[in-house]
Amino acid sequence: MKLTEYELLEITGGTVTATLINSIARGITTIADLGRSLGGVIRRIVSGKICPID
Numbered sequence: 001m002k003l004t005e006y007e008l009l010e011i012t013g014g015t016v017t018a019t020l021i022n023s024i025a026r027g028i029t030t031i032a033d034l035g036r037s038l039g040g041v042i043r044r045i046v047s048g049k050i051c052p053i054d
Contacts, residue, residue: 044050
């Protein structure tokens with residue numbers, strides 16, 4: 001059975017897909033990883049435990 005052009009235009013849904021949820025989760029994980037890395041850098045600078053560049 002073929003759908004008419006009008007019926008095709010009336011199809012709704014699919015706004016929240018697994019791909020979208022996965023992308024959001026990866027974005028949150030990336031931001032958390034960047035925060036941990038930045039925190040580690042700041043902690044080493046403040047404590048003076050950084051490797052000297054000769």
